[in-house]
Amino acid sequence: MSSLELEPNFTDADAFYAALAEVHRDCDDETSRQINARLILILANQVGDQSLLEEALHVAAEIKHQQAQARGPNTP
Amino acid sequence: MVSRHEYPVYSDTPPPELSGGGHHRRAVIVGAGPAGLTAAIDLARQGVASLVLDDNQTVGVGSRAICFAKRTLEIFDRLGCGQAMLDKGVTWQVGKVFFRDREVYRINQRADQGHRMPAVVNLQQHHCEAYLVNRAQQFPSHIELRWKNEVIAVDSRSDGTALTVSTPDGTYSLTCEYLLVADGASGGIRDMLGLTSRGQVFKDRYLIADVVMKADFPTERWFWFDPPFHPNQSALMHRLPDDVLRIEFQLDAQADPEEEKKEANVRSRVQAMLGADVPFELEWASVYTFCCRKIDRFVHNQVLFMGEAAVQVSPFGARGANGGIQGAENLSWKLGRVIRGEAPAALLHTYDSERQQGAAEDVLHATRAAEFIRPRTSTIRAFRDAALELAEHYPFARALVNSGRLSRPCVYEGSPLSTDDDPSFPPLMHPGSPPQDAPVTVDGEKMWWLHLLGDHFCLLVDGRMEGVSALRLATELQQVLEETPDLVLRIVGPVPDAVRRLPRSTVIHDANGYLTVRHDLRPGNGYLFRPDQHVAARWRELRADAIIEAIKRSNGLTLKSLEESARVQPGA
Structure with missing residues (x-):
């Protein structure tokens, strides 16, 4: 079974990032949230494999957890 | 009322x-x-x-x-x-899902062929x-x-x-x-x-109303997310016998059940859904809280x-x-x-x-259906709405929309009453599984497989064999029948005379092949069914001692202790 790809896998990373920003450029937060939700569902279906998706969810949530730890208990 | x-x-x-x-x-x-x-x-x-x-x-x-x-x-x-x-x-087949003022998709759950x-x-x-x-x-x-x-x-x-x-x-x-x-x-x-x-008690309440309506309404299940007649909530309409429609309205967590149950309030909600001109009678109404x-x-x-x-x-x-x-x-x-x-x-x-x-x-x-219907946060709601919007245009998203899945019976995975599976069978119908019906014939008469399966221990045998192997099969089956009085045989034929003469046995014909395909039957194969018709064991080759042991196991005679009987291996 393959594991989540965490090395660069884009055909053109800069172009993707620019396109992502372009989609959101003129959106308010609510519209952006809707676009992001649709985008995640579309990409999740493309990945398909439940264990890969769970790994991705874990990695995504883990960074938030690490940041909270790095800030320490007394930081608001 | x-x-x-x-x-x-x-x-x-x-x-x-x-x-x-x-x-x-x-x-x-x-x-x-x-x-x-x-x-x-x-x-x-x-x-x-x-x-x-x-x-x-x-x-x-x-x-x-x-x-x-x-x-x-x-x-x-x-x-x-x-x-x-x-x-x-x-009997209904079509389910429609609406989001706001649009039908986003419909499911046609056509029954599988070959089931009564x-x-x-x-x-x-x-x-x-x-x-x-x-x-x-x-x-x-x-x-x-x-x-x-x-x-x-x-x-x-x-x-x-x-x-x-x-x-x-x-x-x-x-x-x-x-x-x-x-x-x-x-x-x-x-x-x-x-x-x-x-378990879990969900905050929101549902108003449930049974409405008598003569007007034509299709025999379909309609589910609305955030409909114009009931904004920010969900609603369901389902057809019942006697010209009755079951209608359910999701209510705010703050809704007062006694107030909501009042006939005038129920009527106005139903009227808003059906349209102002549609006559109906209210038969029964109740308010309940989701609870698992x-x-x-x-x-x-x-x-x-x-x-x-x-x-x-x-x-x-x-x-x-x-x-x-x-x-x-x-x-x-x-x-x-x-x-x-x-x-x-x-x-x-x-x-x-x-x-x-x-x-x-x-x-x-x-719980999963309840969570989809009532998202807990605005971000989760954005995902739900995204799934509904995408479902209108793209089939993949329909798999995510959950307004309640069709109920399926449990497969008793890892049950101590089951015998270890033969891995050469496909996974469908592995031990613990509920049965699959099939049209068959007995002496030229059409019958349903589940009627023949009945409520004894039952051994389904593919007896389409000849010569020495048929004789060997008959000998093994004869021994099983002698040692287990609570067993009947259902043998897929045509079978040779040695097999036909066995007691407590019925020869069945699988002209359409449903039974054979659903069990991946080949000559000499056998399935043991428990009295509740779930699969207890299956074999590519039948041996009397293995069948007798499997029946004992299913009857709990090999359970070592209460701990073992209470144990379930997850995900076996």
Whole structure:
């Protein structure tokens, strides 16, 4: 079974990032949230494999957890 | 509120215990609902008598459960009342999902070919209960139904239970070896024994209304997310027999149930949904709270919990009554054999382990539907709305939309009653699985496979063999039949004479191939089915000693201890 790809896998990373920003450029937060939700569902279906998706969810949530730890208990 | 439906009133005759005598029973069932009546009929078919006590005098008023799934209908069919349910019930295939003012997609759940029963019928629970009562009354020497008999005290001990029962004519006491508790979600016996049902109570409430409407409405299930007539909430409309529509409205968590239940308020909600000009009568309305909970163990001493007394689930997904009836079936063949002395009492603990697994599945699916319908945060709501929007245009997103999945029976994974599988079979129909129906013929007469499967241990054999291998098969089967009186053979033919002459055997023909394909049958293969028709074992090559061992295992005769019988291996 393959594991989540965490090395660069884009055909053109800069172009993707620019396109992502372009989609959101003129959106308010609510519209952006809707676009992001649709985008995640579309990409999740493309990945398909439940264990890969769970790994991705874990990695995504883990960074938030690490940041909270790095800030320490007394930081608001 | 008018109720056009006339509910049957069952007569309550003073129990003989009030004038002394008859104070001990092998089996007492509390609650004449779907689970309790299923158990009573199933036990009666095995020659086991039971006393059924119900605190009411009629069937459950209102419609309550409405979706009876294929496996449940097959169970009713085995009990002898499936045809009545099928004739009365509404068979539907099309489900439509609406988001705001648009239909986003429709599902056509065409029934698989080659099954007697459809995927689901809609039927008011009171009809279901009335048919079960009618059927139960056909076993006068094995089922005694006592109405207006309320259990007011219970004393459970390791060897039985003492009950105090209140009736309009006075109070009496009796004792029983086994007490089957099917007194519903709010039943009192759990509390009397100090047991707690644990799980999740959802904040939102639902208004549920049964509406009589003559106007044409398609036989479909319509589910709305955030509709114009009920903004930010969800609603469901479902067709029932007798020109009744079941309508459900999700309400705010702050909604006042008493206020919502008032006829004028219900009418205005329904009118907004149906349109201003559509005439209707309101038959029944109620407000309920979503709830998914169960007790940790379904067996306490000699007390066995069933139906909603054991596990309660939120309604979207049709897991309540269906799970309850499937649980009653799981219990009945085991209890029948324990009472008749053919199986050890440890077998009853597999009722707990197998049905805890079923209950956990039911709770999981019901909870997932409830979470989709009512997102907990605005971000989760954005995902739900995204799925609904995408579903209108792209098929992949329809898989995410969950307005309640079709109820499916539990596969008892890793059951101690199952024999290790032969890995050369495909996964479908592995041990623990419920059966798959098929049209077959016997002596030129068309029949359904599940009718032939019946409620004994049954060995399905592919006997399409010749010569020496056929003789060897006949010898093995002969030995199995001699050593296991509680077994019938169903042999797929054409078969040679040596096989045809076997006792307790029926030769069947699978002209359309459904049975063969669904079991991946090849000559010499065999499937062992338990009395509840679930697969116990299967083999590519049949050997008498292996079959006899598998039957013993399924009867609980090889269970080493209560721990092993209560153990379930997850995800086997």
